[in-house]
Amino acid sequence: MATSYLDHNLALLAHLRSILIALGEAEQIPDDSHALFLERFDDLLESLPHVPEDRPLGQDLICQVFHRYPQVAHLVPRDLLWFFGGDCLHYMPDEEIALYQELDERRYAAEEAGEPFDWNMEKQLLALPENSPKH
Template identity: 40%
Template sequence: MTPHQLHHLNFLKIAYNNFIKQAPFASEEISSEEEQFILNFQKLIQDFEAGSENVYNDGENFIDQAFKMYPRLAHLMARDLLWYFGGKCLHNMPDSEIDKFQILDELRFEAEEKGEEFDYLNKRAHLFGLN
């Protein structure tokens, strides 16, 4: 797994841990729909770890579903996941944010072409004004 993929796997795991601590998932009894959502979240993480070829399509569909089903919890999911899975997920991002992620990808590709190490989190923080 590349460092870039590892960052996004960690973003997924953090989102999962955040989701299961919130209502309705933290309740003792949850609906079958909510239980299936959590099971799908776990499967996405497992498939990502296993390098499944379907992870991008499944991830796009899952993230899109999460934003539609649980919009009040959407802030618990790193915006990077929207960009990473792309497609329908991009509808949840303003153009200015998409532009920043494009720049971040270009910087990463440039570093990879030169054989240089790329500090994704530091570059991301700098580009988004987080440091």
């Protein structure tokens, strides 16, 4: 089922938030600023649907996850790094950036043609080896 690109990333943010909540509940956070960080995260979740092009807060928060919570950095969805861009791209190798550039080109082409676009399916197709049949 195809969902909008924004909805896809909002779902990933909600998932990341649940990971951060669990981290706090497991008392693996040494300082009190975790609650403030989650408040800022909630602000992002609330504002992003209304102002999707306003992504600096998201860039800042995702980068902070890598610095503040290195124990869960590997759980940050790669799609969020691409979605927010900017400094988040420093956490992606060049090959991965190239894959996401191709995905974006396919998404834009589908939008221009008025066709549905399934981000996850297209990502899986791009990840197939070169000699695999693609639709």
